[in-house]
Amino acid sequence: xxxxxxxxxxxxxxxxxxxxxxxxxxxxxxxxxxxxxxxxxxxxxxxxxxxxxxxxxxxxxxxxxxxxxxxxxxxxxxxxxxxxxxxxxxxxxxxxxxxxxxxxxxxxxxxxxxxxxxxxxxxxxxxxxxxxxxxxxxxxxxxxxxxxxxxxxxxxxxxxxxxxxxxxxxxxxxxxxxxxxxxxxxxxxxxxxxxxxxxxxxxxxxxxxxxxxx
Numbered sequence: 001x002x003x004x005x006x007x008x009x010x011x012x013x014x015x016x017x018x019x020x021x022x023x024x025x026x027x028x029x030x031x032x033x034x035x036x037x038x039x040x041x042x043x044x045x046x047x048x049x050x051x052x053x054x055x056x057x058x059x060x061x062x063x064x065x066x067x068x069x070x071x072x073x074x075x076x077x078x079x080x081x082x083x084x085x086x087x088x089x090x091x092x093x094x095x096x097x098x099x100x101x102x103x104x105x106x107x108x109x110x111x112x113x114x115x116x117x118x119x120x121x122x123x124x125x126x127x128x129x130x131x132x133x134x135x136x137x138x139x140x141x142x143x144x145x146x147x148x149x150x151x152x153x154x155x156x157x158x159x160x161x162x163x164x165x166x167x168x169x170x171x172x173x174x175x176x177x178x179x180x181x182x183x184x185x186x187x188x189x190x191x192x193x194x195x196x197x198x199x200x201x202x203x204x205x206x207x208x209x210x211x212x213x214x
Contacts, residue, residue: 014069015076015083016138021062022090023131026199029055030120030127033097033192036104037116049101056098063091077138082209089205090130092198097123100191107184115168116185119192122161126199129153133206144210151203161196165189 032052039045066087070080077083104112133150140147168189176182 013138015066016134018062018066018069019083019086019090019134019137020131022059022087022094023127023134025055025059025062026090026093026127027124027131029059029094029097030124030195033100033195034117034120034124036101037112037120037192039104042105042108045101046105049105052098052101056094059091059094063087078140078209078213082205082212086202086205089198089202093123093127093130093195093202096191096195096198100188100195103184103188103191107188109184109188110178110181112188113168113171113185115164115171116189116192118164119161119168119189119196122157122164123192123195123199126154126157126196129157130199130202133203137206140206140210141213144214147206147210151207154200154203158196158200161193165193 029052032048032055036045036048036052039048067084070076070084129150133147133154136143136146136150169186172182172185176185
């Protein structure tokens with residue numbers, strides 16, 4: 001009986017705290033991404049990838065805890081499907097940064113263009129807005145304005161990333177004559193651009209939650 005009552009008792013804090021954990025991991029991993037695209041040597045890139053991988057594994061553990069909590073809790077602060085989707089999409093962001101760092105170490109590109117640094121910095125900028133939105137999530141019913149503002153910033157940054165990636169592609173095919181290098185660079189930067197897409201997607205889910213409860 002006590003176990004049943006424990007499951008029925010709302011525990012909003014645990015979900016918000018775990019989502020905040022994911023936000024902090026994304027800020028950390030995006031900071032590593034900025035360093036990785038500016039690595040002075042292959043050895044430095046390998047070490048940074050190792051650190052990114054650690055963060056990716058930490059995110060997987062948090063996501064597992066979130067889904068276990070969803071399975072064991074009857075009453076959630078908002079729709080469990082939305083909590084699960086936010087968690088999964090946050091994990092996608094970390095996976096994409098991990099994929100970028102992994103490709104840098106495996107492909108060993110001759111040099112990364114300035115647009116790689118621009119994109120990594122945009123991923124990091126979005127991570128900051130995302131973390132702030134997640135920090136405000138526990139008061140989304142009372143003060144939705146800040147979350148809406150952060151979500152709008154995610155859209156703005158993602159559009160900037162699209163422009164940077166598009167300009168990079170145009171320049172790449174116009175000036176890079178080595179076909180293998182073209183493939184390497186395109187794949188590496190595409191993961192960063194996709195990371196900003198995923199960050200924007202999280203903001204969209206959060207906005208949907210706000211609309212449901214407004």
